[in-house]
Amino acid sequence: MTSYMTETSIILYKTLDLTGQSCAGVVGELSGVYEEMRPGEYVDVLIKSDSGKKDILAWASRVGARVREAQSGGAAIRLLVDRVK
Amino acid sequence: MKTIAVAGGGIGGTIVANRLCERLRPEIEKDEVKVAVFDRSGQHVYQPGQLFAGFGLEQPSDLVKSEEQLLSPKARLMQGKAGEITKIDVANHALNTGDGKSHPYDYLVMATGSVLDWDLVPGLKESMLSVWDMEGAQRHLAALRGFQGGTIVVNVARLPHKCPVGPLEETLMLEDYLRRRGLRDKTELVYAYPIPGVFGIPNVNKVMTRIYEERGIRVVSPFTVKAVDPQGKTIESNEGEKLKFDLLLGVPPHMGSKVVGDSAVGDRRNWVPTDKFSLQMKDHSDVFVMGDTTDIAISKAGSTADFESYVVADNVANGIRGSDVRKEYDGSVFCFIATGMSTATYIRFNYNTPPVPPPPSGVNWWSKIAYNKLYWSVTAKAMV
Ligand SMILES: Cc1cc2nc3c(=O)[nH]c(=O)nc-3n(C[C@H](O)[C@H](O)[C@H](O)COP(=O)(O)OP(=O)(O)OC[C@H]3O[C@@H](n4cnc5c(N)ncnc54)[C@H](O)[C@@H]3O)c2cc1C
Numbered sequence: 477m478t479s480y481m482t483e484t485s486i487i488l489y490k491t492l493d494l495t496g497q498s499c500a501g502v503v504g505e506l507s508g509v510y511e512e513m514r515p516g517e518y519v520d521v522l523i524k525s526d527s528g529k530k531d532i533l534a535w536a537s538r539v540g541a542r543v544r545e546a547q548s549g550g551a552a553i554r555l556l557v558d559r560v561k
Numbered sequence: 562m563k564t565i566a567v568a569g570g571g572i573g574g575t576i577v578a579n580r581l582c583e584r585l586r587p588e589i590e591k592d593e594v595k596v597a598v599f600d601r602s603g604q605h606v607y608q609p610g611q612l613f614a615g616f617g618l619e620q621p622s623d624l625v626k627s628e629e630q631l632l633s634p635k636a637r638l639m640q641g642k643a644g645e646i647t648k649i650d651v652a653n654h655a656l657n658t659g660d661g662k663s664h665p666y667d668y669l670v671m672a673t674g675s676v677l678d679w680d681l682v683p684g685l686k687e688s689m690l691s692v693w694d695m696e697g698a699q700r701h702l703a704a705l706r707g708f709q710g711g712t713i714v715v716n717v718a719r720l721p722h723k724c725p726v727g728p729l730e731e732t733l734m735l736e737d738y739l740r741r742r743g744l745r746d747k748t749e750l751v752y753a754y755p756i757p758g759v760f761g762i763p764n765v766n767k768v769m770t771r772i773y774e775e776r777g778i779r780v781v782s783p784f785t786v787k788a789v790d791p792q793g794k795t796i797e798s799n800e801g802e803k804l805k806f807d808l809l810l811g812v813p814p815h816m817g818s819k820v821v822g823d824s825a826v827g828d829r830r831n832w833v834p835t836d837k838f839s840l841q842m843k844d845h846s847d848v849f850v851m852g853d854t855t856d857i858a859i860s861k862a863g864s865t866a867d868f869e870s871y872v873v874a875d876n877v878a879n880g881i882r883g884s885d886v887r888k889e890y891d892g893s894v895f896c897f898i899a900t901g902m903s904t905a906t907y908i909r910f911n912y913n914t915p916p917v918p919p920p921p922s923g924v925n926w927w928s929k930i931a932y933n934k935l936y937w938s939v940t941a942k943a944m945v
Binding site: 497534539 | 725
């Protein structure tokens, strides 16, 4: 990991609602968006299941993304995925 | 007079325009409403047929018709320079076109689709034969006809792309095609996919992975292509794998239409931010977005555009009539999946209900063919 920005300097790139069925799956949809992001940006992801969360964490450790969990205010799981490099 | 502008006369734009003409027939006949479709080419391509053309099962000429033939006579078609949208000006509620004119609208439906972004991956364009464009489908067929054995890699460069089940179909049709030609024993078939498995929806992935195993197709995933060496005939991934190929087939990266970027109405890949239920462009209630153009996490497919067209047409018509009744899109998608040259299965799902593909059968194959044939006379014309 290169020089890391502070929490406050991270900018929201977009929110991604992955609670519905999608052919690309949560990792397919997220990886497409991640590639568009610049270091210092994050994507706010909503997912429905723990298995989706597990898949995202496995993907994040492969590509070097940082994942933070946040309150979703509903039944969905909310993850903040940071692009750090 | 109220104007509904439809940007793009592909699958989504044509179906929604025809549906709007039907819903708003009395208003159009009284000259109170106008439906104008803008498409630069004036030619309507039925892209799903390109997969079949790549295997010699369709004539490319049968996949193209003039847009005029498909559109309701009640719609006005703007084509050529007059149909080439140069700017989507949502702030001023107008479309600018290549002939220098500006066209104000009361409602806009954006259906400008997606394009192939070959340049994202060095060496890809020189190496990959792809049925995702018409010319590529013809080269795909020629290459298959000349193929005598070796390694074929089917690669999906990036997600999302249009027709997410297409790579499964291409691989399984290819496997069958090679068997029928007596080349299966002389061919290693490799499927290199950017996410773990062969498909994104877990239970479809499970069914398809089993079929791939039974048919001896090697799966390399996750495999996110970084570069292709056209001379050395190797394809390399961000994950650090390098595969040799004699033939490279598959799907190049996709992005939204250039005019979306030029008009600054999309994200960095030119997908337009869209509410997944109302299909309205975010922060613009007079703009609806459908088909490949949206940034919704849903299949980019003709069937998606078709399902969405009911919602968009009803909501625009209700808006025109001053009614506040609104429909919501439930995420419906239906796709046949060819599992060979004479069998198929299908998936039908929505946001909340995952698909359960039935066992592949000949009946599903013929249904897929019938669906393709009926496109011109039924689906495109919004007869149902
Ligand atoms: C090989 C293949 C197989 C497929 N198989 C299936 C299948 O089995 N089932 C299925 O449901 N889907 C399938 N699809 C996907 C389907 O074809 C697309 O998802 C569908 O065409 C999307 O419709 P659309 O209206 O969003 O875009 P399109 O149909 O691509 O139409 C976009 C239109 O906008 C026009 N346009 C773009 N920019 C401008 C501009 N600046 N000015 C004017 N006009 C413009 C273009 O000329 C085009 O006519 C397949 C696609 C491929 C390539």
